[in-house]
Amino acid sequence: MLSQNLNLFNRHFCRICLSQRRLLSQTQSRSSKYCESAFDAVRDVKDGSSCMFGGFGLCGIPENLINALRKKGPRNLTAISNNCGVTDFGLGILLMNKQIKRMIASYVGENKELERAFLAGELELELNPQGTLAERIRSAGAGIPAFYTPTGYGTLIQEGGAPIKYKLGGGEVEIASVPKESKTFDGKNYVMEKALSADFAFIKGYKADYAGNVIFRKSTRNFNLPMAKAARHTIVEVEEIVDIGALPPDSVHLPAVYVDKVLKGERFEKRIERKTVSDPENETKVASSDRDELRMRIIKRAAREFQDGMYANLGIGIPALASNFIPKGMNVTLHSENGLLGSGPFPVPGMEDADLINAAKETITILPGGSYFSSDESFAMVRGNHIQLTMLGALQVSQYGDLANWMIPGKMVKGMGGAMDLVSATQGRVVITMEHTSKGVHKILDECTLPLTGKNVVDTIVTEKCVFKVDKEQGLLLKEIWPTISIEEIKESTGCDFQVDSDNLAEMLQ
Incomplete structure (x- = not known):
């Protein structure tokens, strides 16, 4: 009797699995999250939109989505990213095309145009400590409106007065940061920071399935992972898209619930900002x-x-x-x-x-x-x-x-x-x-x-x-x-x- 029941269960289970595989196959071909092109993925971005861009320097940036935004041409964007790429690649091409009104970042880095435009009064630049920026974004994705951090206490970050925009031509500050609330916990001073969300998050992953589950590669997780959770619309470009079920569940870094659109990038230059190689002779050479x-x-x-x-x-x-x-x-x-x-x-x-x-x-x-x-x-x-x-x-x-x-x-x-x-x-x-x-x-x-x-x-x-x-x-x-x-x-x-x-x-x- 037990053997008969097991056989019936196995046959029933196999029918369910077959049915699910057919359903998944149909879903993959008409997934509402899948975009045929980068331009289609950014079509809802309008003038004045706030946009998060994953990446660190030029590592792990959504190249195809940025290029599509450059062609579409929305203006007065608020761009949120650790930095602004370089003048001719990454976010730098949106900056050079005068599409960015305000940059919320942590580091200017080697983008001379960003520094020039800011000091000349042509661009608003709100600088955040890098960890604070990451935590503001993470908090938005977790539904936490604000938090306290020791970072920045006793500096312009807490006291206010950091220049955000100079008057046109530079020199005089037109917009300055405002003081932030502070509080003492167990004898240590903390600054209150508010969560940071955006209309769109443009994310670069390595591999995804049609459901929107994403895997990142090596150090490309950076800001991509928290940003994907913090925006009202998250769009992910990847190098490879696979069938639903092809990604091992315990290998997924970003669950599909956070992803609204996914596309396979047409082309990835993956430019290296500072190509550095080992040179044992120079590492220990005499000055x-x-x-x-x-x-x-x-x-x-x-x-x-x-x-x-x-x-x-x-x-x-x-x-x-x-x-x-x-x-x-x-x-x-x-x-x-x-x-x-x-x-x-x-x-x-x-x-x-x-x-x-x-x-x-x-x-x-x-x-x-x-x-x-x-x-x-x-x-x-x-x-x-x-x-x-x-x-x-x-x-x-x-x-x-x-x-x-x-x-x-x-x-x-x-x-x-x-x-x-x-x-x-x-x-x-x-x-x-x-x-x-x-x-x-x-x-x-x-x-x-x-x-x-x-x-x-x-x-x-x-x-x-x-x-x-x-x-x-x-x-x-x-x-x-x-x-x-x-x-x-x-x-x-x-x-x-x-x-x-x-x-x-x-x-x-x-």
Whole structure:
């Protein structure tokens, strides 16, 4: 009797499966989410629409959708993206075509036209700390209207006054940011940030099925993943579309419920912004100029701040180079805020991958045991105090550890990127690597004169002349000095008073 019941059940189950397969086959051919072309996918975008664009630099950007918007021509767009591509690729082509009215971003980067247009008063630019931008977007997708974050407290982000638009011709600020509500929790100050949604999200995935389930590849998750959940209409372009059921459910990164339209991109250039390859000879070569020698001195000394088992984040420029001098046998896991843990060396020539970059937008590799994730997840690691060391460059540092490194009002604006989030973590150490002066002008001061990245956040300053430890109340303590430099020379090149650790003052070794 039991055998007969099992046979009946198996036959019935097979009929159900066959019926479902036929239904899926019919659904695939007439899926309401499938678009035949990128132009068809963007047809509902109108003048004045707000649009999110996934990607980090040029990695993981929706190329075909951006090109379609360029041809369709909607104006006065509010574009939300980590940055604005470059002048002739990515979002840069919408900017050059005067289609963007306001840019909400974290980093200006190397887009000279964006910086020029902003400083000339031709464009509104609302800069957000990168982690705050990611969390504002994530919160919108999760139905959370606002949240508190330590990032930006004591800076223009919280106090208001950051320029959003200059008057035409530049110079005078026409629109400035407004102060934000703050609150203290357990003795620590926080800033309230509001969720950020948009009319449309344009997303780049790697593979999707006709139902709209999406898989991303390597470091392309970045802002694509949270943005796909935060807009009223989400449109995803992918390199490959497969039948419903072909994607293993446990491999899906973005469930279909978030996706309104999906299309297979016609063409992907996948341009690499900074193609960087391994060159073992140059990584350890002797400096070829006096300035190279000074920078190498800073880099090698900074590398002594690493500790075994540490998770560390290295900023662009001098800090990033310190990874070449991690002592042999020491295990340091490098975190990159665009969604990578376990960064390895640059790839060998010919093995560059446009879908695998670091926060400097350089081609990179990943070490065994590494992982990929989205930008909101990356900054949860930072704010949650899971990163033990942050190494950054600086324009200015104050005697009490204030840091300025993201803009010179009216002259230069690069954006804060992830720096504000990285320095706000309370349990991680912040090490600044920089040249002691800039063209003879002091960079270490009583008070920073430039807009702050963080207040009382720096723990150690490494320059070519010395090493300062920073006490947030007592000020600077000189701990190490380069053998050929005197304390008097350091006093002359430092724009504030400092104490000397006379009993333990050491030579600055490499």
